Amino acid sequence: MNTDEPAAALLPQETHALCVSQEFTDDFNVLLAHNDTLSFLKTVPDRTARLVVSSPPYNIGKPYELRMKLDRYLDWQREVLRECVRVLKPDGSLCWQVGNHVNAGEVFPLDVFFVPIGQELGLRLRNRIIWYFEHGLHAGKRFSGRYEVVLWFTRGDSYVFNLDPVRVPQKYPGKRYFKGPNKGKLSGNPLGKNPGDIWRFLESEWDSGIWDIPNVKWNHPEKTSHPAQFPVELVERLVLALTRPGDVVLDPFVGVGSSVLAARLHGRRAVGVDITEAYVEIAKERVTALHRGTLRRRPMGTAKYHPTGNERVVQRPMEWDTTS
């Protein structure tokens, strides 16, 4: 992990727990703004956030977006991203979670367009994470879309990256070296393995110890009236790996506040802006529910490790559950 700037001191939990403002102010644990994102971002000082994370509109005609020509959409997104880069700390990260733009049945994978835009703005791509899930629309004239992408960029070559808080269970945690100087020692990291760059949901493996992240459909505990929420646990993994306690996490298209919740669950400060008032209201309610301990959510890391007794190597008698 490389860090060139210390995290700001975390404000006491009770101090301005939730601040609602059209503009940026520095006295908050959670700052929610009902505003156009570019207007809001222009009020945010340079180098404020350790992590900018968002799922922008995909320009596919959802109720919350104006559908425009792809070139115009990308020009607008470039301007938003330029502001996001300006407000990032030098060792900060930007994560853009995107799917496909579809026009007259033709598919335009948005990550293909966003990678060169990020590079043009001086960002460096660290991972193109595939988020795979089983649920979604069933296509009639092409294969059904079953993944989206998280582009993880950093602003520089020195950046915050903490693997330990996001490790997942080893498939064979008791496996040992059988020869050489380390003979008899565990061959894998006892804290678990790197989660890799394919994050998946397989309903059939729900209880089998696979560390999965389902998308938010009607039976998901986090579902609200928003048509395109991302799951809190998807952002939790990014928050834990790419920031430290007290850091600012900013979402320029915050919707119903999923990334704000992920940040607060782990003691980070959170800023979110959305143009749709109804979503900002729901985000406020969810933040309040979080502070009261009544938030409905699917906790990260509930995939427990249950030995079956038929494993090929000795398994550690432990459960994997990082919820705290």
Ligand SMILES: C[S@@+](CC[C@H](N)C(=O)[O-])C[C@H]1O[C@@H](n2cnc3c(N)ncnc32)[C@H](O)[C@@H]1O
């Ligand atoms: C894909 S959704 C984000 C959902 C969010 N990740 C969540 O979990 O709730 C995109 C959001 O962008 C917002 N939006 C669209 N145009 C905007 C603009 N010009 N400024 C701010 N927000 C905007 C929409 O209201 C919508 O909530």
